[in-house]
Each structure stands twice: as structure tokens, then as C-alpha cells.
Amino acid sequence: MNQYLEHLNEPQKEAVEHTEGPLLILAGAGSGKTRVLTNRVAYLIDACGVAPWNIMAITFTNKAAGEMQERVEKMVGSGSGVWIATFHSSCARILRRYIDRIGYETNFTIYDTDDSRQVMKTVISRLNLNPKVYKERGILARISAAKNELIDPEMFRREAVTSDDCNIADAYRMYQQILKSNNALDFDDLLVKTVELFQSDPEVLAYYQEKFRYIMIDEYQDTNTAQFLFVKLLADRYRNICVVGDDDQSIYKFRGANIRNILDFEETFGGAKVIRLEQNYRSTQNILNAANDVISNNSARKEKHLWSDHGAGAKIRFRRFDTAYDEADFIARDIAERAASRKCPYSSFAVLYRTNAQSRMFEEKFVRENIPYKLVGGVNFYARKEIKDLLSYLKTIDNGMDDLACQRIINVPKRGIGQTTVGRIASFAAQQSVSFFEAALRAEEIPGIGRSASKVAGFTNQIERYRAMTDYLGVRELLETIITETGYRTDLEAEKTPEADARLENIDELISKAADFEETGGGAGLSEFLQQVSLVADIDTVDDTTDCVLLMTLHAAKGLEFDSVYMAGMEDGTFPGYLSINSGDPTELEEERRLCYVGITRAKKELTLTASRTRVVRGELYNMRTSRFVREIPDELIEMDQETGYGMRRDDRKEEQAQGYAGASRSVKTKMPAFRPRDFKVVKADHLDYTTGDRVRHVKFGEGTVQSIVEGGRDYEVTVNFDKAGVRKMFASFAKLEKLS
DNA sequence: GTTAGAAACAATCCT
DNA sequence: TGTTTCTAAC
Numbered sequence: 191m192n193q194y195l196e197h198l199n200e201p202q203k204e205a206v207e208h209t210e211g212p213l214l215i216l217a218g219a220g221s222g223k224t225r226v227l228t229n230r231v232a233y234l235i236d237a238c239g240v241a242p243w244n245i246m247a248i249t250f251t252n253k254a255a256g257e258m259q260e261r262v263e264k265m266v267g268s269g270s271g272v273w274i275a276t277f278h279s280s281c282a283r284i285l286r287r288y289i290d291r292i293g294y295e296t297n298f299t300i301y302d303t304d305d306s307r308q309v310m311k312t313v314i315s316r317l318n319l320n321p322k323v324y325k326e327r328g329i330l331a332r333i334s335a336a337k338n339e340l341i342d343p344e345m346f347r348r349e350a351v352t353s354d355d356c357n358i359a360d361a362y363r364m365y366q367q368i369l370k371s372n373n374a375l376d377f378d379d380l381l382v383k384t385v386e387l388f389q390s391d392p393e394v395l396a397y398y399q400e401k402f403r404y405i406m407i408d409e410y411q412d413t414n415t416a417q418f419l420f421v422k423l424l425a426d427r428y429r430n431i432c433v434v435g436d437d438d439q440s441i442y443k444f445r446g447a448n449i450r451n452i453l454d455f456e457e458t459f460g461g462a463k464v465i466r467l468e469q470n471y472r473s474t475q476n477i478l479n480a481a482n483d484v485i486s487n488n489s490a491r492k493e494k495h496l497w498s499d500h501g502a503g504a505k506i507r508f509r510r511f512d513t514a515y516d517e518a519d520f521i522a523r524d525i526a527e528r529a530a531s532r533k534c535p536y537s538s539f540a541v542l543y544r545t546n547a548q549s550r551m552f553e554e555k556f557v558r559e560n561i562p563y564k565l566v567g568g569v570n571f572y573a574r575k576e577i578k579d580l581l582s583y584l585k586t587i588d589n590g591m592d593d594l595a596c597q598r599i600i601n602v603p604k605r606g607i608g609q610t611t612v613g614r615i616a617s618f619a620a621q622q623s624v625s626f627f628e629a630a631l632r633a634e635e636i637p638g639i640g641r642s643a644s645k646v647a648g649f650t651n652q653i654e655r656y657r658a659m660t661d662y663l664g665v666r667e668l669l670e671t672i673i674t675e676t677g678y679r680t681d682l683e684a685e686k687t688p689e690a691d692a693r694l695e696n697i698d699e700l701i702s703k704a705a706d707f708e709e710t711g712g713g714a715g716l717s718e719f720l721q722q723v724s725l726v727a728d729i730d731t732v733d734d735t736t737d738c739v740l741l742m743t744l745h746a747a748k749g750l751e752f753d754s755v756y757m758a759g760m761e762d763g764t765f766p767g768y769l770s771i772n773s774g775d776p777t778e779l780e781e782e783r784r785l786c787y788v789g790i791t792r793a794k795k796e797l798t799l800t801a802s803r804t805r806v807v808r809g810e811l812y813n814m815r816t817s818r819f820v821r822e823i824p825d826e827l828i829e830m831d832q833e834t835g836y837g838m839r840r841d842d843r844k845e846e847q848a849q850g851y852a853g854a855s856r857s858v859k860t861k862m863p864a865f866r867p868r869d870f871k872v873v874k875a876d877h878l879d880y881t882t883g884d885r886v887r888h889v890k891f892g893e894g895t896v897q898s899i900v901e902g903g904r905d906y907e908v909t910v911n912f913d914k915a916g917v918r919k920m921f922a923s924f925a926k927l928e929k930l931s
Numbered sequence: 932g933t934t935a936g937a938a939a940c941a942a943t944c945c946t
Numbered sequence: 947t948g949t950t951t952c953t954a955a956c
Binding site: 251276277278279300302303325327376377378380441442444445544545546547567601604606607608609610611724725726727728743744745746767768769770781785807808 | 932933941942943944945946
């Protein structure tokens, strides 16, 4: 038997061997689809003699792409040449080569959400739209939705009926104009423009159709219309398309994912073969049963029969606490205890929650318990101010048309170029219809610019020098030059605050990423570096070599698995989120339920669900009911907590009536200001354990010496000279300083 | 032109 | 609660 068929079950084998024609693999959670995909690639190359460069595999994350690439290379030898990438990177790669055929330049910039918002702000003010009615985020959401459906500004305009829609259509058109004049694309454009390129240039399309004779798409249930068309166009010639997905794991409707893509696959690609993978190799039967019970409450889905031969395993634990504080505390301690007693690595644990805002408390508790952890998501590394500043330098150097990047750094670090000057340059640029940078080059011509002209010239000279340097300097060296010469580093070093130090660390990290890129990038240039950097997802930065607990949202956990999973915040209003409860659209609740299904099925051996009776949302405290999803799991699968009595799973009668903030309406929320978790921190201690001159430890700043203690009305104000973090003033009740003997 | 402090405002999930 | 924008003073 072929080596790539060994250790596979029957349907898996069938999936690997079915190489010609359209194939739909309905792969339940944990059914070994990644294995099937990698083996299928290897099988195509080794057994069918397909050239590696004729194969394309689309994965959901860069991380998954990297892992798959690695595994394939291990099987068929290194340098396989198979194209394995995400939709977005694939499109970026294609556009880097051919976008000049549709009127952009190949060194285009990719705008992130932040950049898009900036652009939209100008659009709103230029169109004189009422900013009270038209928020950037809202308009951008509409535009994004349109792009996902491949609706361009003209079509949007034609279909607009209300005056509101007309305004949005105008905004959409102007937004695209600005992007184009900046030679920039937003995330959605990457797909839209690639499809546009394929549709308008038969030569390019034919080239890629010929190239990608075998196409595989993972997580097909989460593709949107633009992605579907991209795939459809590419596969049209050879029709060797294999898609893998699970309709129960479709969790990206908000991003335009169209579940019809997977449901209609057989019709779209006539004669498609369908294979179901229903044996689960990941979880115990208890976990699987819980997942099945929850998901069976959804109506629109393909029935499946997932089973496992791993045995029943441990019951699912459910714990309920008074506050989210206690909840986080329990999870941190529980993990610490289990990791120690079982001698299992921290990386076998994960804490999953619905929203990033929930992560804060876990971080705090994990620091306190000394548990190594990695927070996935939150503020994206590349969204940090210092990183965006430096990247804007690179963008300005790389793409002189990117006005946004240029305006961002023209006065960073301070060069004495203020708003008024920037405004004058911008209007001159508009009037002459040149880019902002070009206008800056001709600063002397700008009326009223006065003495600032020389300052502007200093900036443009600097940028032009850097541009010349790109010929002989790599990205890393260029970055280092910028950081030193502009004084960016010295400015931060002079600050001597922990925040500035953190920024410096981030900058060093960026430099090492640049160095990394130089080593592995094969001589690729600045545009490629910037592209790679703009397309990294949070989850991509997780490396499995460091042993730590992962904290992340349920969305980010997709595709991952852990021995022990903690799902926190199992409350109506938190999860499912109140928006989905109050929307009146049952499909939104079903999507949340699928998210719950995804979460449960991440667990291999152990699943712990936790909830809190109260939760602070935007500074206000609400009473919470246990999540309906918890109640959808039958009693016999759940082990409750006897010791503390916190485990009462069903809310008692009274609580059932008490209105959580997810209740029928928002007005019935219960405010309990006296109970705010913050409040009992502000209670002044009657005495302090330490006094002036004592050595103390702070959870964040480390060790230091107490310089003075001032008794204030509500609290003691303590001044501490920390060894690492310097002198800090703080309130005793917040600082929780610990005396060192 | 720059800064800090106050007021206003916000609403998942992600490339 | 946390962040961004506005305003007033340096």
C-alpha cells in the first residue's frame, strides 16, 4: 500500500485517493482533516506524479500554512514548491505581480483597520456627512460587507434606495478613490482586486488556471463570496478542486462567510464526490456528547454522527462564582495545581473566552500565580504606536503615494512641523493633484508655509536618502538606521518610564522580525516585508516551542486542540453575547452556538466551564444568568462542585427572574454600584505591613524600597523606588505590595 | 506648536 | 471601564 495511505481510515483513504474532479470533504471536528490534506498533497506528488508547483492549498491561518508546508516537505523532500498560503497572502502575492494591469502599482500598500478608519474620517468630513449619524466604523462595515459580495461603488449606488444608502455609496466611492490615489488596498480589496484582475485579464487568469491544476481549500465553510469566486475562477479549467469543511464550525458570518458555499458545493461543481469524516480522534466521548447535545439545538445543519473510541473520559466540570475575579482566580489556581501535580506542560492548557475584554483578569491572576502564559489577540503587535510609526517610515520610503503613512511620521519624532503646516501641504497636494510627499518636496512653493519650509525639506531629504539606501541595505539595517538617525530610540530611552522600555522592547522585536525576514525571505524587498507584516494574524505569532498557557478568544482557537480547555464567562449576555440574544435574528444565536461547539471540541481530555454571577461591563455591574449553552448539556455529563456549593448549575427561581443585562431589554439591568469589585480595593487598610525603608515586591514592577508613605483621606500613598522600574507613587490598596523579610 | 488634563464616547468575533 | 478627541494653558 502507498505510504501515504497507511494509518488512515477508510473514508480518509478515499479522500486522499480521489484526486481528479471536485471533492467535498465534510470533516467533523477532530476527524483528522489536516492529516488528510497533507497526505493528499504528498500523494499527488509522489503517487500521481503531479508537479509540486501545480498544487495550491489554501489554509485559514499563516500558522496552519507553515505547519502544512513543513509536513509536506518532510514527506516529499524539502523545497517542495507547493503553494500553501491563506487567501489574503495568496492574493497579495498574485497582485504584487500583476496589479499594474488594473491600474495600481505593484508596490501597493496594504491598509489595516486603523488606516481605513483614518481614510474614512477624511471622507466623512469631505462629504460633509453628519458625524453623529455616520460613524467610520459603521460605514466601513457596510463597505466591507459590499466588498465581500463583490459589489463595487457603482453597483452599490445603483441599488441604493434610501438617502442613507446614497450617502454610503458616495462615501464608498470616495474611499476607493483615496485608496487608489494612495496606491493602497484594504484587506477586502486584496480579494476583490484579484477577482477583478482575473475577470478583466484572461491572460493572467489562464496563467494561474494552468498553474494551479490541483486546488485544496481548508475551512471552506468560512469562505465568503469573493473567496468563492476566486476559487471558482481558478478551478474552472481543470476542476480538480477539493474543499474541506464543517458547517457546524462556521463562525465567521460577520466577516461575510457564506454558508451556502459549502451547502451548494455539489450543485456548483457538478459531479462532485462527497466524503464524510465522522470518526473523531481528538476528544473523549463525554466531551463529544456535550458538543453534540449543544449543536443539536441548531436547525439549519447537515446531520452527522461523530463518534470516538477514546472512552468516556472525565465529566465536564462546571463552576459558578460570585465575580469574574473569583472565576479567573479559580482557573489560574486550578491550572497551577494540575500542572504541578500531573507534571504536564502549561501548553496543554488553554483558556477560551468570548471577547478580548475578558482577558485582563486572567492576565492579572496568571502573573500573580506565576504561570507562564501567552495572550493571543488584544492589541495586535503591529497595531502598536511605535511599530506603526516605524512601519510608516518604511511605507513612505517604499510607496511615495501613501499619504497616510507619510503624514503620520512627518512630525514623529518631533520636527516642529505642526498641524497647520501639514494642512497646507495637504491642500497644496490636492490642488496640484500630486501625492503628499511630492507636495512636501515642493514646500517652498506653498504659500504661507514660511519658516516651516526648511523643516519640511529636512524631512524629505531624510526620506530620499533612505530611499537611495534601499539599493544596498536590507530591511533590518534600514530600520536600524531610521531608529538611530531620527532620534526615535534616544527619545524613548530618555523617557525612562516602563512604558517607554516596553516600546523599546517592541522595536527590538520588530528588528529581529526584519532580520528573520532577510534570512528566510530570499532577497525579497521592502514591499514584501510590509506585506508579510500586515497579513499576520494574532494566532500566527504563537510558537509551540515555549511552554505556556494560551489565553484567547473562541474564534482564535479554531483549528487548535488542547488536553484541558477552560471556557470562561458562560453567561447569557457574555456568551452568547447580548447582541445575538437581542437581535431577534435566530441565526445569530445559532452562530454563537456553533462557536460554543467549536470551543467544546477543542478539548481532548478535560473541559471546564465557568461562569460568574456578576459581571462588570463598561464600569457597571450586572447580574448574570448561566449560559443557555451550559443548560443544553445534559446533567449526567456534568460534574458539579459540591465543596463550595458554587456549582449550582440551574439558577434558582429568584435568579431566574432577576434580569441579567442580556434580559428582554437593557433598561432592566440591575446596577449595583456598591458591589463593584474595584470598590473593595479602595477600602483603606487600617494598617500596612511595611514602612519606610522596607523592601517590598509589586506584581508588575518587581522589588523595590519604600521611600515614603503619606496618609491620605481614603488611602495611603506609598512611594517606592523599584530596582528596575524606578520611582513610582501608588495607592496602597491598589498596589498590593508584599513585604519582603 | 506642544502638552496635559478633561470631556465625550463606545458596544463581539478578524484578515 | 478604557480610549480618543477637544480645549486650554504653557
